[in-house]
Amino acid sequence: MPNYEYKCKNCDKQITRFQNISDDPLTICPSCNGELVRLLSGGGGVIYKGSGFYVNDYNTEKKKQIQKEKTSATS
Ligand SMILES: [Zn+2]
Structure with missing residues (x-):
């Protein structure tokens, strides 16, 4: 299972998630509801x-x- 790294555009919080390829990517920051971007490192x-x-x-x-x-x- 690959791990994906996300970063919030709004609060700069970084999140690492282990997800299946078939899982939907995260798009919303859990702490501020800001927009998440998937980082190229890791995955x-x-x-x-x-x-x-x-x-x-x-x-x-x-x-x-x-x-x-x-x-x-x-x-
Ligand atoms: Zn945030």
Whole structure:
């Protein structure tokens, strides 16, 4: 289970939560009801992995498109 770090924009309080990936992220500070932002440290590996998947998907789509263009050009 990854741990997520949050920081309150309003009171600068930092919160660490152990959450499932499927759990909703915290958005509201429990002490002042201010807006929470998720920090990249701690859970950062998960986020980088996610963007890596995105890049891979993009490359695959591009390759498919090139193959399509080649096929239509030769036929
Ligand atoms: Zn707060």
